[in-house]
Amino acid sequence: MTALKSPTAEPTPLRVGRLTLMIGLALFFVFPIVFMLVSSLKPDHQLLSDTSSLRAFLPIGDVSLDNYVGVFERVPALQFLFNSIVVTGTTVALGLVVNSMAGFAIARMRWTGQRVVLTLIIATLIVPFETIAIPLLLLVSKLPWIGLEGAVPIVTQGWLNSLHVQIIPFIANAFSIFLFVQYFKSLPVEIDEAARVDGAGWFQIYRRIVMPLSGPVIATVAILTFLPVWNAYLWPLMVTQSEAVRPVMVGVQYFFQLNVAWGEVMAYLSMITLPVLALFLALQRAFIESIAASGVKG
């Protein structure tokens, strides 16, 4: 049972007060986002003069999509979006495979050393990314990579300024493994036994039986991987120099030359935020529950 109280138990003045407070807070949380979306449609002079009144939050006056057109003229926005989509999509996809396999091996198979491995994986949760960012920068600058020049494979040194340097270090994730382990342990062991009697190997059990039953944890891990990778700033700031590999968040730097065109800034910000907001609003229950799940950590 939960601590939910019947709303009728509350005296009317208190209900009104509570509702007023909730609406006031809602305005407080939503006003910058509304301002961003509305301002992205206005020319700079109107955007600036509207800030002194409630017009700042209303799409009125000289409203157009000109700022969005301007964004594509000012920066290679499509390239940035493409880079972000590739980096985020690949990290999420590979992360789901690698972490769920590890979770499966730990939760449902028996092998020597698995307890030590799980303990060590959990122990790494204490290390924040900020602690390893600087040495990791040195490390990836020395790693070799096999690239293709035409059809000829060539070995190059250093991962800096590439898409894979934004992907590979973030595929394995201790917390994702932990979530998979928790979930896989909650599935009945009998399904493995039955499948084995039918002659299925462990990998088939993983792929054909356990994974199809694991929708909720797959969604949770996907969301918890997607958000920080899409929103990443510190790491891509350090490892990307050319426009060809920069993601959307680092792209914001291109807007701060001599004259800041705020309308275009707002258009760019809206563009890189709307996909996330749309996804959140569509899957809000899964989002909130996933993020609450990260509260298990610690």
Next chain:
Amino acid sequence: MAANPRVEAVAQARGRSRLAPGEGRLGWLMAGPAILLLIGFLVLPFILAFGLAFTNQRLISPNPTEFVGTRNFEGLLTVKVLSLEPERNEAGGTVIGEDGAPVYPALRDITRDRASQYYQLQEWLLFDVGGTRHYVLVGDAVFMKSLVNTIAFALVIVPLQSAFGLLLALLVNRRMRVVNLFRTIYFLPVVTSMVVISLLWKFLYSPDNGLVNEFLGAATFGAIGPVNWLGDPATALPAIMVMSMWQAVGFHMVIWLSGLQTIPSHLYEAAALDGAGRWAQFRNVTWPGLRNTSVFILITITIAAFGLFTQIDVMTKGGPLDSTSTVIFQAVQRGFGQQDIAYGSAISVVFFVMVLSVALIQRYLTREA
């Protein structure tokens, strides 16, 4: 989590005393990619951070890397107090300068003297007490300011943000459609990128047309004039604190909410039967039931606050006058900006020690009684 009793129990229940053929090898094979990646990109750089902090490693350097002992940490953490008496004239009286104040020996003569124990130290603080001038000299004054800013940020953010989050959780803790809408709205900033939010608020805080100034001006009928929030050392960090709480509080609302929903409703019914009012119910039922949640929340906010970086980099670059510089901002400035990997690693190690201490406090507070 030292052992995995469940796996063991399951294995025993299966009554299998031997491993199935190939199971051991396949287990390693399936966990292998994750283990290798974690070792390569987490464990190895973590160990490297400690190793590099004792060297002079640079990102790109023609010279070989050398072991330099604790030099980087001395640079970061040295604190010395230097007290100076005013200069005396031949009669033994205090020399008074043209501005009417006593004249003290010049600090730079001391910090540039190779023979002095204060050689190359930087001035961090200065105060005059009873005719004596005291300097607090440190190895790296910008780092010290950053450390203080970071701790101040955490000290303000932690109580305010957790209290505000709890207030929101109490408000939305009922199962109604309209309440879900509010919960979603309060949560919106959490999924929004900190880069986007920082830029947005940079405009809101702007001294010219910023909405914050316009609103305060209108609400106080002009009594509060336009403030250059991010341009004034006195207001820059507090302005970033407000924005950071605005962004993250929805996350902690959700965590508080899951804590609230573990409190059994019969406790409230019993309290109500005993005639407990709302406040008494909160004090005696809700708050004790949230003990572990509250420890968790305090720790997560503290660790996140210690890691303050994106807001600073986007909004102020540590300025004005280093008033918003932080530990991680310095780690990135030195390690990446100036390519001094060794010094940046030393800062990362200091940061890790801060985080570890907080985690150990959590362990202590949530220990099994």
